[in-house]
Amino acid sequence: MNLEELKQIAEAEQEAVAPLENTVRVCVAASCLSSHSDQVKAALQSEVKERGLEHKCRVKGVGCMGLCAAGPLVEVAGERSTMYQAVTPEDAQAIVGSLGKEPVKALVLPTAQPFFASQKKIVLENCGIIDPDRIEDYIAAGGYEPLINALATMTPLEVIDEVKKSGLRGRGGAGYPTGLKWSTVQKAASEDGKYVICNADEGDPGAFMDRSVLESDPHRVLEGMAIAAYAVGANKGYIYVRAEYPLAVKRLRDAIRQAERTGLLGNDICDTRFSLRIEIRLGAGAFVCGEETALIASIEGNRGQPRPRPPYPAQSGLWGRPTLINNVETYANIAPIIRNGGAWFAGIGTQKSKGTKVFALAGRVNNTGLIEVPMGITLRDIVFKLGGGIPEGRKFKAVQTGGPSGGCVPEQYLDMPVDYESLAEVGSIMGSGGMIVMDETSCMVDVAKFFMDFCRTESCGKCIPCRVGTGHIHNLLSRISDGEADGADLELLERLCDMVRHTSLCGLGQSAPNPVSSTLRYFRDEYRAHIDQKRCASGACNIQKPAGVEA
Amino acid sequence: MQPFASKATTPSDDRRWKMVDATMRKHGNEPSALIESLHTVQESFGYLDEVALRYVAQSLRVPYSKVYGVSTFYHFFTLKPQGEHTCVVCTGTACYIKGAQRLLDTVGEAAGIKAGETTSDGKVSLLTARCVGSCGLAPAVVFDGQVAGKVTPDSVSQWLGKWAKPVESRAVVAQ
Numbered sequence: 091m092n093l094e095e096l097k098q099i100a101e102a103e104q105e106a107v108a109p110l111e112n113t114v115r116v117c118v119a120a121s122c123l124s125s126h127s128d129q130v131k132a133a134l135q136s137e138v139k140e141r142g143l144e145h146k147c148r149v150k151g152v153g154c155m156g157l158c159a160a161g162p163l164v165e166v167a168g169e170r171s172t173m174y175q176a177v178t179p180e181d182a183q184a185i186v187g188s189l190g191k192e193p194v195k196a197l198v199l200p201t202a203q204p205f206f207a208s209q210k211k212i213v214l215e216n217c218g219i220i221d222p223d224r225i226e227d228y229i230a231a232g233g234y235e236p237l238i239n240a241l242a243t244m245t246p247l248e249v250i251d252e253v254k255k256s257g258l259r260g261r262g263g264a265g266y267p268t269g270l271k272w273s274t275v276q277k278a279a280s281e282d283g284k285y286v287i288c289n290a291d292e293g294d295p296g297a298f299m300d301r302s303v304l305e306s307d308p309h310r311v312l313e314g315m316a317i318a319a320y321a322v323g324a325n326k327g328y329i330y331v332r333a334e335y336p337l338a339v340k341r342l343r344d345a346i347r348q349a350e351r352t353g354l355l356g357n358d359i360c361d362t363r364f365s366l367r368i369e370i371r372l373g374a375g376a377f378v379c380g381e382e383t384a385l386i387a388s389i390e391g392n393r394g395q396p397r398p399r400p401p402y403p404a405q406s407g408l409w410g411r412p413t414l415i416n417n418v419e420t421y422a423n424i425a426p427i428i429r430n431g432g433a434w435f436a437g438i439g440t441q442k443s444k445g446t447k448v449f450a451l452a453g454r455v456n457n458t459g460l461i462e463v464p465m466g467i468t469l470r471d472i473v474f475k476l477g478g479g480i481p482e483g484r485k486f487k488a489v490q491t492g493g494p495s496g497g498c499v500p501e502q503y504l505d506m507p508v509d510y511e512s513l514a515e516v517g518s519i520m521g522s523g524g525m526i527v528m529d530e531t532s533c534m535v536d537v538a539k540f541f542m543d544f545c546r547t548e549s550c551g552k553c554i555p556c557r558v559g560t561g562h563i564h565n566l567l568s569r570i571s572d573g574e575a576d577g578a579d580l581e582l583l584e585r586l587c588d589m590v591r592h593t594s595l596c597g598l599g600q601s602a603p604n605p606v607s608s609t610l611r612y613f614r615d616e617y618r619a620h621i622d623q624k625r626c627a628s629g630a631c632n633i634q635k636p637a638g639v640e641a
Numbered sequence: 642m643q644p645f646a647s648k649a650t651t652p653s654d655d656r657r658w659k660m661v662d663a664t665m666r667k668h669g670n671e672p673s674a675l676i677e678s679l680h681t682v683q684e685s686f687g688y689l690d691e692v693a694l695r696y697v698a699q700s701l702r703v704p705y706s707k708v709y710g711v712s713t714f715y716h717f718f719t720l721k722p723q724g725e726h727t728c729v730v731c732t733g734t735a736c737y738i739k740g741a742q743r744l745l746d747t748v749g750e751a752a753g754i755k756a757g758e759t760t761s762d763g764k765v766s767l768l769t770a771r772c773v774g775s776c777g778l779a780p781a782v783v784f785d786g787q788v789a790g791k792v793t794p795d796s797v798s799q800w801l802g803k804w805a806k807p808v809e810s811r812a813v814v815a816q
Contacts, residue, residue: 121777124788158777295772296734333680333717334773372680374715375771391673391703393714452735452776459777493734524776526734540737544771550714 091353091360093238096229099352103230111146112168112189114138115218116177117161118151119305120337121298121459126179127162133179134164137186147189153306155218156206158459160199165218175199204475205457210438212446213422214462217306222341225348228309234354236428237313241320241362244428249321250276253424255432257444262289262380262417263492263521264597265443265510271414274404275322278412284324285413286315288421289385290331290338293377294493295544297524299448300418302460304331304338307422308345312368314421316355317428319366322414327368330385334375342370377494377548381596382407382415384550395552396596417522419448439465443509453490453526456481463508470504473527484529488612492521494541494548495601497608498534517608519601533630534613535620539567541605549598556599559590563606570617573624573633580617584610649699652692657685661693665700672703679712688719716771724759724766726785726804728797733772735779744780745769747794751801765804 107113116122116131134149155163160175164185174185174197184194201207211217220227228234240249254269275284288311292300304311315327331339346368349355357365371389378384379394386408388394407413423445427435436444443465449472452458456478463472469489473479480486488498497518499506506512510520528537546560566583569575587603587610594600610617619625624633651658664681668674678701682693689712698708712718728748732741745756748767752760759766775781778790784800 120788121775121790124775124778124781124790158775161778292774293771295732295737296776297772298774298776301774334770372677373717374676374680375717376715377771388676389673391671391675391677391711392707393711450776452779453738458735458779490734524734526738526776528738532738540734548771 091238093235093242096234096238099226100230100232103226107148107230109145110148112148112166114147114149114185115152115155115165115167116149117153117155117163117218118222119154119302120335121154121158121302122161122163123337125161125176127164127177129179130162130164130177130182133182134186137182141186143186143189147186150221151223152219153217153222154214154302154460156209156214156459156461157199157457159457160459163199163218166193171201173199173201203478205459205461205478208467208471208476209462210446210464211462212426212435212438213303213310213419213448214306214460215426216310217302217460220307222306222308223344225309225345225352225354228307232429233309233425234313236425237316237320237354238360240317240428241360241364246276246321246323249317249428252432253321253427256423256427256435257432257439257442258420258423258427258435259443259510260417261419261423261447261522263495263519265520268416268420271404271416272318272321274402275324275412275414278405280412282411283326284322284411285408286319286322286324286327287385287389287408287413287415288315288327288329288331288418289380289382289415290329290335290418291373291379291385292332292335292418292522293373293380293548294495294522294524296450296452296490296493296526297522298450299460299523301332301335301338302450303418303422303448304335305341308338308341309349310422310425311342311418312345312349312355314416314424315368316359316366317424318414318416318421320364322412324414325365325367327366328371328389328408329368330371330373330379330389332375333372339370339372346370376550377544378550378596378598381598384596385415386413393550395550396598398595419523440507440509442511447508447520447523449523449525451477451525451527454480454484454529454531455527465509466507468505468507469499472508472525473504477527480527480529484531487528487530487532488534490518490526490528490537490605491524492519492601492604493524494544495519495597495604496521496524497604498528498537498612499608500612517604517611519604531628531630533571533626533628534609534616535567535571535626536628536630538606538609539564539571542567542602545598545602549602553593553595553599555590555593556595556602559586559594559599560602562586563590563603567606570620571626571631571633573620573626573631575621577621580621649696652696658696660685661697662700665697670701672701674701675703675708675711676715679708679718683718688722690720690722721759723768725764727766727768727783728800729768729770729773729783730756731771731773731775731779731781731783732769733774733776733779735776736772736781739779741780743794744782744792744797747797748801751798765801
């Protein structure tokens with residue numbers, strides 16, 4: 091495989107599509123599939139066949155189009171494009187019948203609305219456009235060209251320089267500069283090889299960015315990993331993906347096979363001396379395996395328990411060899427950076443946080459789904475413009491970012507720009523991109539209890555502060571939400587949070603108190619109401635009133 | 642010194658062991674294949690029983706204590722057989738906000754079981770998942786492996802009602 095042959099594949103694909111007047115794209119990512127988009131696709135296909143339109147119209151399955159709440163989504167692309175929402179198999183006749191005429195009004199989803207118009211797509215640029223099951227479609231969209239160009243015209247150091255120039259930071263949550271990480275692994279000496287690992291153990295409840303990227307554009311992640319492996323000098327890669335995402339696993343497996351067959355993975359890629367084999371390892375439902383040393387332990391076949399760092403995986407990781415671990419979204423940013431240059435990427439976003447970020451918008455918000463926005467956009471824009479505000483005219487209360495390691499951001503910070511530093515300043519974190527909107531029906535004590543219950547069960551048990559501390563914090567929160575706590579408990583809660591944060595071994599324990607601390611910081615009066623008046627304003631907590639007190 | 646001198650013998654002539662063997666062989670029967678092998682056992686048999694755990698331990702030359710440790714550490718693995726039907730209620734953050742607890746209560750009341758339990762007639766198992774990634778459609782429930790979004794207590798009751806009906810000539814899986 092060389093650039094010439096790649097271009098031939100792309101041209102053949104483009105020629106096959108050229109005579110078509112319309113392409114009907116049906117979302118076949120997990121969300122729309124659960125509302126039976128596969129049946130919609132089959133119905134559209136048979137309708138096209140029945141009308142003998144196969145030479146003019148192609149029906150194809152594509153990845154996530156973003157607005158999962160309105161699924162199944164279908165987009166008719168042609169001279170003009172129309173998006174349809176909540177499509178059923180029965181609608182196939184009307185949709186195919188309308189090709190080249192007026193669209194089916196009752197089903198139209200306006201794409202001029204801010205949910206679509208305010209996005210900036212880099213990671214998701216192919217999602218909803220290409221068929222994730224066909225490597226040819228990815229190549230026709232310019233895929234694998236950056237990899238071949240990097241192999242043919244750039245040294246590993248030049249690749250790393252480009253990534254450094256881009257200012258890309260780790261999208262898994264901590265925001266460590268990606269170029270710097272690559273450079274450390276590249277410099278680490280190793281006689282028996284190095285590894286690249288893709289962290290696709292999206293354990294954060296309320297987040298589905300990685301799942302969507304893997305299901306919609308798996309080759310993009312493989313290409314990013316291949317460029318990374320070339321840059322750091324690795325020839326073996328692992329993708330650690332959740333077993334709870336069977337569709338993502340299947341598409342990744344198929345993608346790896348296709349890439350190997352095309353000569354874009356395997357031995358002597360593109361007639362160079364660079365070889366890379368990528369294997370999949372299934373996670374088995376342990377949140378702590380998102381921590382890199384725990385993830386490595388799991389790939390080695392052990393219980394996923396973290397170990398102290400240093401040494402960092404960059405020096406001594408999988409099987410004791412230098413290992414580069416990046417998140418799915420980080421790898422998905424690599425090909426565009428190599429194609430357009432680091433400076434282009436650095437031109438997007440804020441001073442310290444470059445590029446875009448994919449968020450999974452969910453909870454009490456009208457438009458739930460997947461969005462990609464430039465760094466620095468305000469939370470207000472995300473929730474009220476893209477998200478379309480709160481349903482049923484209820485009042486906004488907080489937005490939770492970063493999952494069990496993050497915090498709740500209240501209304502007064504809605505105009506704050508979304509970047510790594512600003513979120514940390516208000517006591518939350520960027521995290522991997524889960525964003526849950528809460529309205530007045532949510533009780534913040536109950537929310538804190540929910541997250542602490544999660545951390546308590548997910549604590550791996552290795553270090554005592556996390557294993558015992560999270561349990562005690564949960565007990566205290568239960569006492570408060572049951573109306574059994576007094577003022578001393580609140581003080582104890584704060585001390586305990588401080589202790590767990592500063593003495594735990596890994597990120598899970600260190601960040602576990604965040605949901606408690608941030609709600610204590612901004613919603614202290616709610617805690618006090620539970621303690622002093624035995625009252626839960628939202629009604630979420632089941633406080634037993636003493637006899638004679640009106641509820 | 643070879644702690645496991647004898648070669649592991651296949652527990653029975655059930656063809657499903659061939660799949661387990663294939664996974665172990667693919668990974669060179671290395672101890673690191675443990676988790677992948679357990680995945681295959683669970684996929685083939687539905688759960689991990691002691692026979693399977695001991696067989697994997699012996700084949701990969703891993704102490705049984707470690708195999709037990711690993712299979713109980715990860716939530717995805719289950720050591721108990723599941724009911725004929727499974728109802729997995731997602732308890733991720735988005736589903737929690739949108740009332741997953743109400744769904745759990747509905748199943749609990751209707752079937753008389755708590756999360757992690759199976760009805761006494763072996764019909765329905767109620768499970769919870771940390772997050773199935775269908776947050777955009779919260780609350781989500783996985784009915785027999787099929788994800789359903791925007792689930793209401795009513796639709797849960799409908800599924801349970803459907804499952805309660807006897808199905809004619811159901812093939813009994815002997816094992």
